[in-house]
Amino acid sequence: MREPLIFEKSREDRRGYSLPECDVGRKGVEKLIPGNYLRQGRLGLPQVSEPDVVRHFVRLSQQNIGIDTNFYPLGSCTMKYNPKVNEDIAQLPGFTRIHPYQPEVSVQGTLQLLHQMEILLCELSGMDRVSLQPAAGAHGELTSLMMIKAYYENKKEERDTILIPDSAHGTNAASSNFCGFRIIEIKSNESGVIDLDDLKDKMSQKVAALMLTIPNTLGLFEPGILQIARIVHNKEGFLYLDGANLNALLGIVRPSDLGIDIMHFNLHKTFSTPHGGGGPGSGPVGVKRTLAAYLPVPTVEKNSKGYYLDYNRARSIGKVRSFYGNIGVIIRAYCYLRSLGKEGLKKISYNAVLNANYLMQRLKNYFYLPYDQPCMHEFVLSGKDGEMKEVRTLDIAKRLLDFGFHPPTIYFPLIVKEALMIEPTETECKETLDAFASAMIEIRKEIEENPSAVKEAPHNLSIGRLDEVKASRQLKLRW
Amino acid sequence: MYPKSLKYSQSHEWVKVDKDIATVGITDFATKQLTDLVYVELPSLEGRVSKGSSFGAVESVKAVSDLCSPVSGKIIKVNEKLSMQPEIINQDPYGEGWMIKVKIEDQTELDTLMDSEEYEELVKKEK
Numbered sequence: 001m002r003e004p005l006i007f008e009k010s011r012e013d014r015r016g017y018s019l020p021e022c023d024v025g026r027k028g029v030e031k032l033i034p035g036n037y038l039r040q041g042r043l044g045l046p047q048v049s050e051p052d053v054v055r056h057f058v059r060l061s062q063q064n065i066g067i068d069t070n071f072y073p074l075g076s077c078t079m080k081y082n083p084k085v086n087e088d089i090a091q092l093p094g095f096t097r098i099h100p101y102q103p104e105v106s107v108q109g110t111l112q113l114l115h116q117m118e119i120l121l122c123e124l125s126g127m128d129r130v131s132l133q134p135a136a137g138a139h140g141e142l143t144s145l146m147m148i149k150a151y152y153e154n155k156k157e158e159r160d161t162i163l164i165p166d167s168a169h170g171t172n173a174a175s176s177n178f179c180g181f182r183i184i185e186i187k188s189n190e191s192g193v194i195d196l197d198d199l200k201d202k203m204s205q206k207v208a209a210l211m212l213t214i215p216n217t218l219g220l221f222e223p224g225i226l227q228i229a230r231i232v233h234n235k236e237g238f239l240y241l242d243g244a245n246l247n248a249l250l251g252i253v254r255p256s257d258l259g260i261d262i263m264h265f266n267l268h269k270t271f272s273t274p275h276g277g278g279g280p281g282s283g284p285v286g287v288k289r290t291l292a293a294y295l296p297v298p299t300v301e302k303n304s305k306g307y308y309l310d311y312n313r314a315r316s317i318g319k320v321r322s323f324y325g326n327i328g329v330i331i332r333a334y335c336y337l338r339s340l341g342k343e344g345l346k347k348i349s350y351n352a353v354l355n356a357n358y359l360m361q362r363l364k365n366y367f368y369l370p371y372d373q374p375c376m377h378e379f380v381l382s383g384k385d386g387e388m389k390e391v392r393t394l395d396i397a398k399r400l401l402d403f404g405f406h407p408p409t410i411y412f413p414l415i416v417k418e419a420l421m422i423e424p425t426e427t428e429c430k431e432t433l434d435a436f437a438s439a440m441i442e443i444r445k446e447i448e449e450n451p452s453a454v455k456e457a458p459h460n461l462s463i464g465r466l467d468e469v470k471a472s473r474q475l476k477l478r479w
Numbered sequence: 480m481y482p483k484s485l486k487y488s489q490s491h492e493w494v495k496v497d498k499d500i501a502t503v504g505i506t507d508f509a510t511k512q513l514t515d516l517v518y519v520e521l522p523s524l525e526g527r528v529s530k531g532s533s534f535g536a537v538e539s540v541k542a543v544s545d546l547c548s549p550v551s552g553k554i555i556k557v558n559e560k561l562s563m564q565p566e567i568i569n570q571d572p573y574g575e576g577w578m579i580k581v582k583i584e585d586q587t588e589l590d591t592l593m594d595s596e597e598y599e600e601l602v603k604k605e606k
Contacts, residue, residue: 170543384606392514394514394541410541411541411542412542414542417512417605468540469514469515469517469539469540472517472518472540473517473565473566
């Protein structure tokens with residue numbers, strides 16, 4: 001059943017509150033505020049009772065499909081379950097009742113946690129220093145690129161180009177462009193990984209960095225990574241790691257061993273803090289020693305008196321985020337890291353990779369798998385036109401909702417036509433994976449026997465197929 | 480099914496050549512792949528395009544795609560109507576949905592483009 005808008009429930013003079021008579025003398029608002037600042041029309045807020053409001057929003061919340069209610073295999077976004085103990089810890093009054101303007105001496109606990117978090121991320125990645133400040137992955141990318149830019153400016157070297165593979169996240173190109181770099185695309189070869197010859201051709205003294213995602217967005221590890229690093233380092237460029245897919249590597253592959261010089265982490269993906277709906281996220285940046293001087297201020301340091309924030313860093317690119325970053329998210333991620341420990345983290349990645357390969361094997365006879373080889377934590381199917389009777393990937397995604405599954409990422413990466421990118425994550429049991437596989441296989445059968453059931457989906461939700469084209473062309477956000 | 484009078488690029492643009500003027504748009508196949516377009520970014524007049532490089536972008540609910548110029552030269556006309564009504568490209572890709580007109584600098588560039596039969600082969604492979 002469609003839940004009406006709260007504005008549709010509004011009735012003249014219905015109130016959700018009753019206040020006692022005001023004991024201060026009344027004065028008309030037009031006597032207090034000059035006329036040109038006063039609203040002319042009506043305010044137009046909905047007039048509803050308290051139970052109306054509560055029921056409305058509870059009903060809406062029950063229509064959500066989220067990680068706490070449904071399987072959510074959103075490729076490249078690592079929508080993993082958020083352990084509730086993280087929430088308990090983050091809500092401790094020692095964390096929630098502090099203020100960034102408090103003197104350092106009175107927030108030693110939080111500073112200690114930040115300091116330790118940096119050490120943990122350094123250990124996992126092999127980086128020498130980490131800044132916890134960037135508020136999300138793309139912000140981490142931008143922060144990193146600003147540091148790289150500052151590094152070359154300081155060396156008086158002109159490098160205006162960033163290399164980006166054609167399978168990369170769109171944010172890589174967007175961040176580079178925003179930071180004033182020129183972008184050159186590197187091709188993927190027929191195995192779905194970097195074409196080394198193309199990289200050799202395009203790597204030059206003008207290139208500041210190559211941005212890589214490992215495993216890449218097809219869920220494939222770069223087998224040529226050491227050669228890639230050599231090619232980039234021979235021309236004295238930096239090798240950047242987009243950490244979106246770290247969930248496949250935890251405690252198994254250390255980015256520094258691959259030749260990575262600078263990288264970002266996504267605490268909201270790999271380290272189980274909630275995300276979706278626009279955040280807040282956290283995208284810490286890790287660097288090797290060469291770039292450490294350029295990290296944003298402040299860094300968290302320790303001396304004989306305790307922990308303190310160091311703003312006194314001459315070559316720093318400056319501030320990138322108010323205060324110390326999204327502390328609440330960092331606390332959750334810290335809790336996750338500590339509760340799992342080194343061995344636990346490894347198991348996370350083993351299970352994430354196992355689950356993805358299991359699903360891939362179960363589905364590859366029913367859907368086209370363009371890069372048919374063992375995957376890491378995710379894999380990409382294709383709803384290619386020719387075989388699908390005009391049913392497209394979007395239709396498959398909508399139909400999955402009827403089966404109670406959040407759809408996978410669709411139409412990304414761009415190098416796969418009609419892409420369907422599935423990342424089950426480590427916490428899902430075999431029964432859930434099997435149920436998802438059965439739904440996908442059922443949909444494949446429907447495509448043969450009753451394609452309109454798929455093309456017109458969803459059928460079982462409170463609302464049917466939305467007109468996304470009209471919504472984009474004639475955007476109307478107001479009641 | 481692809482107009483014989485046009486030439487085609489690997490990245491699904493078409494070109495209509497009239498002496499030294501090339502009219503450029505995207506093919507019916509491209510519009511179907513992209514699905515309904517919701518936004519078009521076209522270059523400004525007086526700019527230059529070069530063969531193989533981007534002269535703008537089209538956006539559907541699905542994805543954003545670069546537009547690659549099949550020829551090099553100065554842009555002499557831009558189809559301004561499209562920015563307000565991108566759906567014209569879906570409705571009439573070879574007619575009202577044209578995007579830019581370019582003054583061709585090097586006629587030999589046209590030799591690398593496909594004719595309609597060759598393009599049809601390419602589309603078959605991509606399906």
